[in-house]
Structure formats: structure tokens, C-alpha cells
Amino acid sequence: MTAPPRQAMSTVIVGAGPAGIRAAQTLLAHGLRPCLLDESLRGGGQVYRRQPEHFKRSAKALYGFEAGKAESVHATLDQLQSEIDYRPETLVWNAETRTLDTLHNGRAAQVPFKHLIVATGATDRILPVPGWTLPGVYSLGAAQIALKFQGCAIGERVVFAGSGPLLYLVAYQYAKAGATVAAVLDSSPFSAQTRALPALLGQPSTLAKGLYYRAWLTAHGVPVHQGVHLHEIQGERRVSGVSWQQGQQRKNLACDAVAFAHALRSETQLADLLGCEFAWSALNRAWLPTRDAAGRSSVEGVYLAGDGAGIMGADAAEVAGELAALTLLGDIGYRIDRARSIELQRQLEAIQRFRQGLETAFPFPEDWAAKAPDSLTVCRCEEVSAGDIRQTVADGHWEINRVKAMCRVGMGRCQGRMCGVAATEIVAQASGRDIASVGRLRGQAPIKPLPFGVEADQ
Amino acid sequence: MSQPVEVDAVVIGGGIVGASAALFLALSGKRVALLERDFFGSHSSGVNYGGVRRQGRPLSQLPLSRRAHEIWGDLRAFIGTDGEYMRSGHLKLARSDKDMAALVAYEEASRGFGMELQLLDHARLRARFPWAGDVAVGASLCADDGHANPRLVSPAFAVAARRAGAQTFEQAHVSEVSHDGQTFLVRTASGLSFRAPWLLNCAGAWAAQLAQQFGEPVPMRAGHPAMLVTEPLPMFMDVSTGVEGGGIYARQVARGNCVLGGGQGFALDPATARPGQAAILEILRNAVELYPPLAGAQAIRTWSGTEGYLPDREPVLGASSTQPGLLHGFGFAGSGFQIGPAAGEALAQRVCVGASNIDLTPFSITRFQTHLQSQPHTSSPAIVVPSGTDNVIPLFRGRSNP
Numbered sequence: 001m002t003a004p005p006r007q008a009m010s011t012v013i014v015g016a017g018p019a020g021i022r023a024a025q026t027l028l029a030h031g032l033r034p035c036l037l038d039e040s041l042r043g044g045g046q047v048y049r050r051q052p053e054h055f056k057r058s059a060k061a062l063y064g065f066e067a068g069k070a071e072s073v074h075a076t077l078d079q080l081q082s083e084i085d086y087r088p089e090t091l092v093w094n095a096e097t098r099t100l101d102t103l104h105n106g107r108a109a110q111v112p113f114k115h116l117i118v119a120t121g122a123t124d125r126i127l128p129v130p131g132w133t134l135p136g137v138y139s140l141g142a143a144q145i146a147l148k149f150q151g152c153a154i155g156e157r158v159v160f161a162g163s164g165p166l167l168y169l170v171a172y173q174y175a176k177a178g179a180t181v182a183a184v185l186d187s188s189p190f191s192a193q194t195r196a197l198p199a200l201l202g203q204p205s206t207l208a209k210g211l212y213y214r215a216w217l218t219a220h221g222v223p224v225h226q227g228v229h230l231h232e233i234q235g236e237r238r239v240s241g242v243s244w245q246q247g248q249q250r251k252n253l254a255c256d257a258v259a260f261a262h263a264l265r266s267e268t269q270l271a272d273l274l275g276c277e278f279a280w281s282a283l284n285r286a287w288l289p290t291r292d293a294a295g296r297s298s299v300e301g302v303y304l305a306g307d308g309a310g311i312m313g314a315d316a317a318e319v320a321g322e323l324a325a326l327t328l329l330g331d332i333g334y335r336i337d338r339a340r341s342i343e344l345q346r347q348l349e350a351i352q353r354f355r356q357g358l359e360t361a362f363p364f365p366e367d368w369a370a371k372a373p374d375s376l377t378v379c380r381c382e383e384v385s386a387g388d389i390r391q392t393v394a395d396g397h398w399e400i401n402r403v404k405a406m407c408r409v410g411m412g413r414c415q416g417r418m419c420g421v422a423a424t425e426i427v428a429q430a431s432g433r434d435i436a437s438v439g440r441l442r443g444q445a446p447i448k449p450l451p452f453g454v455e456a457d458q
Numbered sequence: 459m460s461q462p463v464e465v466d467a468v469v470i471g472g473g474i475v476g477a478s479a480a481l482f483l484a485l486s487g488k489r490v491a492l493l494e495r496d497f498f499g500s501h502s503s504g505v506n507y508g509g510v511r512r513q514g515r516p517l518s519q520l521p522l523s524r525r526a527h528e529i530w531g532d533l534r535a536f537i538g539t540d541g542e543y544m545r546s547g548h549l550k551l552a553r554s555d556k557d558m559a560a561l562v563a564y565e566e567a568s569r570g571f572g573m574e575l576q577l578l579d580h581a582r583l584r585a586r587f588p589w590a591g592d593v594a595v596g597a598s599l600c601a602d603d604g605h606a607n608p609r610l611v612s613p614a615f616a617v618a619a620r621r622a623g624a625q626t627f628e629q630a631h632v633s634e635v636s637h638d639g640q641t642f643l644v645r646t647a648s649g650l651s652f653r654a655p656w657l658l659n660c661a662g663a664w665a666a667q668l669a670q671q672f673g674e675p676v677p678m679r680a681g682h683p684a685m686l687v688t689e690p691l692p693m694f695m696d697v698s699t700g701v702e703g704g705g706i707y708a709r710q711v712a713r714g715n716c717v718l719g720g721g722q723g724f725a726l727d728p729a730t731a732r733p734g735q736a737a738i739l740e741i742l743r744n745a746v747e748l749y750p751p752l753a754g755a756q757a758i759r760t761w762s763g764t765e766g767y768l769p770d771r772e773p774v775l776g777a778s779s780t781q782p783g784l785l786h787g788f789g790f791a792g793s794g795f796q797i798g799p800a801a802g803e804a805l806a807q808r809v810c811v812g813a814s815n816i817d818l819t820p821f822s823i824t825r826f827q828t829h830l831q832s833q834p835h836t837s838s839p840a841i842v843v844p845s846g847t848d849n850v851i852p853l854f855r856g857r858s859n860p
Contacts, residue, residue, distance in 0.1 A: 096735060108739055402500070412689070412758065415758065444761060446738075446758070449689065450757045452753060452756070456739045
């Protein structure tokens, strides 16, 4: 069919979400058997995370409108598994020249590669509010995973807060699953969503789903408030309520759990350790590894696909995974369908325009840092407050790694994956600097914690 | 181009040696400019393990180290912060009778320097430090040694220098140094320029370039100690520790995190280094037998730095033999943190009163002149920081050979 497989096992994919699975499928279809490394037990990524094997809920119940896509991605992984070197429950914790370091079942190993597709996905983007460290507070993504994976709700009376498409989706999923959704508190004003309509109309079905979730919530009596500033999550030993500001009004509401986030942030540490070049993305309000339109990073042989190099969503991840794989194959001499590659790039461009519309509809709350009180805990691992960070800035520091060195923000267990965004916002606000000029936290191994006593395959 | 700023001394390098030299010069009323290419204390002075120990140093360093011990004892008065400095004690473990004999010999040889080392046999070690692994057969304790947070201490020396009147500059990469027979002219890429009769070369792993320019090449190599830190753990380790013969070293900070070092990483480029997976895994595999409470703990972060090493692992400290007015202070071989303030003070004394209180002869740059031909005034040599393995501190597992 194509060129013979050369160095069959030297092509590696990190991440078995929609991007990684489509990439693996494409490589295999051309006769190249990749090694697919994934941290989770059963693949699917965060968005299509699969329930444990003995759970029997239907795809429709778990993924709603996306059931077809989820089932297709899962079926693809199931078909591929035996033909590729699939390694679930494998953490990639470090990268050195042409080698990945992995941890599986307490054992460390090295996976050399010639070509690598990085599809590391995203986490929630967290902008803390007072009380966010109370038991009962979850990120939106975590609340969704509790439901999707384990069939658990995070509480009986849940408030959903923040912004982004996930806000309405998860609230809808909770309500459908039988939880009481006490309220949806959207930080973006209704006017922003009206303004975004022209761009959003480029993806009418996605827009329709978003509108459907909202309409469904309203129709089922769930209060939806827009233009809200979440003021505080209240509680003594755990969450008992929230208070928020809408216009001039301060409002309170009792609840026993809160799920909150402001859209997503890319997981970029692996690309950083690999030496990929980063550039500021105003759209993502983040430093991201650069990729060309075909998915190539700045490092030869390293390709980037999916939300790990900029948030575009699951559909785009499938497209980008296939595209990166085609690009890789073309680069090493396989005959590929160029027209397909161009078509995929065109699809990504269309999704990118929609993504810009989403950013207009759910704008980043740029006043968040100015409103954050000094007492607010920003880094919960190291217990660093907004005031501590501002004091460090007052001492003359403004570069984010330097601020980290001085006040420990981002030095704890999460290594800044959760607090880095908020810390950077506070530094920019306190120093009066442009957010991009504050820099980005340097990636340091291990990407996630590594146990003592680990045995290594030599 | 604007007129150069006239000062008494320019210090190149804002690590702990350069910053403390600037501090002591400013305290003596000298006009001093401190120039740092990156951020103050952001290289080996700020990212080292944080050991503040005299024990185990070569005897040649003990006079300086003793003076440094006094400065550390008064740290807050000098730099305005204690930088998490604790006189916790430093415990050097022996994993064989042969290693214990080496500790005994060191204790005898180092008497007279005020360290008051206590030798602990196996029973006393177990009684006093029950958390120490059974692989240790004995130890030597220096009760007044300790540890501190280098990220806080080293930049604080530069801040203190500024408060004392020094002009201090970060992100000031020195692009040109010349001497007209009277004074040095120092320019930075950022457009600063200074004229001074004294120039202090405290540029750490990057100092060889300037020495070479003045006809004093030194065989310095860059080393990259590997380090990691755990999540906070219940307090168990109340001393900073090391192992006779090299290997893993560890301390536990007040927050509960354990900082461990051992082995060597690698350079990404001349200014940045990583610990490397091999060294990290070695520490994770081997630390538990020395520190059993670490079993099940997790490492959350690793790092390395770039430090200058000379073949005899002694620093270069003192006057240039070729260029009047030029002083060197570099090459501290991974153990400059404790001794750095005294090294800086000695250089300042050389400027202010013509000689340091402590004899710096063992650290003279002339010791390299016998085997290296000098090549004076090479025009702007490329920055070369060779990264070698000949300074690798070996990691040993189990008890060492008796």
C-alpha cells in the first residue's frame, strides 16, 4: 500500500484522547505501528473518558450528543490495541533527547523515539475565589469526570460557576443525571454571547448544542445568571453556599458543592521538556508550543496535536491527530493523500474561527486579578496567597519563575499546573506589566510526582 | 555613547560571592557596581542544595569556612533575612569501617578549627538518629553546621549590597572588558558602562573567559549537580546529611519537604542545565536505604544548575598574577554556598586594605600556570563551558567496600 515500515517502533504518541487515537489509526493505516502511551486506564482522553469495564451505562447516557463520536473513538482504540504497542496507565514524566521516561506500575522505563506526536490535552483553567479550597469544590472537568467515570455527583445541590462551553454542558449533564443544579453562574455577560454569534454560526451544530443546553436548563427551572462575579464560596468545614455580585446586587445561595473553571488550559510541560519553541497566544492567553498548519513543532520529528498546543476542542483534536500523523508520514517518505491533508487543515481553520467566536462569547474575566483579595489562596499546595505574590512583586520581581523562587507559588505538588495561570495574572496586575511579558513557568521533570523506591528497567 | 560611570570596583557576577563582595565593599564606603547577566543568585548560588556546612571541606578551606560560619551566625544583620537558615547540625554517614576510619581521621586533622565534630559509632548513631538507615555503620556530627534556602539567601546579599549603596544591575550581560593601563572599562550589552581601578571576576562557571582574556587560562569545567524535592513529609530528619565518599545528601526543611541531591545532570545550553533521568532515578532508588522514612514518598520537582569545577576542586580566589586590579573568585566546585560570604569579604579586604585577613595562597590562580600556556588578550573568545563527566560524584549503593 505504502512505503515499508521503517523503524517500526520508533514512532511514539503520547496521549490516547481523540487526537492520539486518530493519529495512531492513521499511522497504522499506512503500515506504521506506533507506541501509544497513555496515563489513563482505558483511553478516550478526558472528553471521552471511559467508565470502568464493569460499568454498564450507555454511551448516550454518558456522552449525550457526542455519543456517536465517543463510541467511534473508543471502537477505533479497541481495534488498534492489538496491532500497536499500546501502553495504558503509563505516565510520561520526562523527556530527554529522543527519549521519553515513563512510569508504569511502579517501574520506570525509557521509550526511545525517532518521531513523536504529543497529544497531551488540557486541564481546567482555574481562577480561584475565596473558599475554593473547601471540601466540596471541584473543577468543572473533575465534576464531569466524577459523573462520567464513576457515576458519582459531587453533591446533591450543586452550583456551576465560571465560563466556557463546559459550564453549561456539565450543568446539563448533572441535571439530566438527577442532581439538583442550584444555579449556573456565568461570568460572561449575555451581550458577549450575542456579539459572538456571527463567528459561532460557522459551526451551527455546535452552536445549536450550546443553545440547547442553556434552553434545557432554563426550561427545567435551573436559574442561569450571566455577567456574574463569583465573590466567595462559603462554608466552615465544607461548602455551604456561594455569594456573587451581579451588577449592583450581592446575592447568596445555599449549596453543598461547587464546580468551577474558566475554560481550559493546555498541558504543555512535555513539549517544553522536549525543547519546543513557545509563542504567546493572545487567543488562549497563554504561552504555547508553536506548530505549523500541518502540526509540526519547532523540533524536528516532534508533532503537536489536540488541546495540548492550544484549546480547540475534541472535534479539532480528532482532525489534528489525523493531520499530524499524515504530516509525519509524509515527512519520512510515505506516500500520503495530500488532498486529505489539505482538507483537514481547512477543517481546523474553520474550527479556529469558531474558537475565536467562543472566546468572544466567554471572554476571559480580565478584572479577575484586580478583584482578587490579598487573602485569597492562589497556590494551595504551598499555601501562597495573592497578597504574598503582590508582596514579591513589590520587592521588585516580575518574571514568573523568579516570583516562584521567591514566594514558592507553583512549587508544590501540581507544579503550577493549577495555580500558574492565576499567579501569572496576579503578577501582571501587580507589576502593571503586559501578561505575556511575565513569562511562563519552566517545565521541570517530573511532569507528575514520582515515587521513591521506583525500580528502573535497564 | 554616554560617559562611563566612575566607580572604585566593578563586580561581574551576582552570585553569593560577587554579591557579598559588593556588600562588603559598599559597607567599607567604596563605590561599587554589581553586574549580573541574569538574575541575582539565579545560578548555582541560588539553586544549590542549600547545605551550610564546614564539615568535610578540605583543611585548606577551613580558615575561610570558619569566618563564613561567623557571618552566617549574624546573617540577618548582614542581609536582613535569615533565609530559613538553621543550625541543625550536619551528619556525615559512613557506610563501611573504612569510611568510618576516614571520618575519624578527618576529625583528628580538623581539630583547631572550632567544628567540634562528634564521632558516633553504630549504637550511638541509632540511639541519636533512629531514622538513619541500617546501611550506615557510624557517622560524624558537626552540631553547629546547618542548612538554608539558597533561593532566598543569595539574592538577599545583592539586595543588601544595594541597600548599603552599591549600584546593582540584573540582566546586565558584560559584553566588553578592557584595561587602559590605569583603569578597567566594562560595558554591558544593555548599554551600561563603568570605569574602575578594580575588577572582581565572580562569574562562576563563566569566569574562565575573563581570566583567559587576561592571560590566565584555567582548566575549568561545568558541573550540574542533580537535585530533587519531595512533597512535605512529617518531620523526621533534624540534621542535614551527607555520606562519606560521596553519594546522596539530604535535608528536610521546616515545611516538611526533603531536598536531596546526588549525581550529575547535563547542560541544555551554557546557561541552563537539567538533572537528567539517570541521576533522578538513582536518587529515588538509593535514598531509601539511607533514609527509610522516604519509602513511599514522592518527588515533585527536580532541578540542576551550572557550577564551575577546577581539577583540584578548590576555588580560584585572590589577585590576578597578570593584571593589577583584577581579582578572581570562582570555581567553588559545588560547595561555595557556605564559604561564599567569606570569599566575598576576603576579596573586598584585598581592595580596601591590600590584603585579606585570611591567607588565600592555596587558591591562587597561579597554580594552573605550570601546565597551561597563557594566551594573553585573545580577542573576544567564544563562551565555552565544557560539560564534563570527570567531576561526577559517584553514587554508591549499599555499604561501600570495607
